[in-house]
Amino acid sequence: MSHRSIDVVPDFGGVAATEDIEQIVGALLTITLITSVLTLVISATIWAIAIAHGNHHAAARARTGALVALAASALAGAAAAWTMWLIDLGSGL
Secondary structure (H helix, E strand, C coil): CCCCCCCCCCCCCCCCCHHHHHHHHHHHHHHHHHHHHHHHHHHHHHHHHHHHCCCHHHHHHHHHHHHHHHHHHHHHHHHHHHHHHHHHHHHCC
């Protein structure tokens, strides 16, 4: 029984549209950040108005909205950085 060597090499032409992927990721990041900032501004405004009028239930919901907007911004930034790192890693193989 003879053993043959099988070479496994990466297909460098498999991800030919990395520029397109980078543009799509950049556009999605922009949309996500604009939406998060708008949500943060609206939630912070409602939070301030609700506290001023003594409506603690609305203030708690607005505070939750503000925290969700901040978390969404952080996750969007992390996802974009991770995607760009993966693209750079793939092109360096």
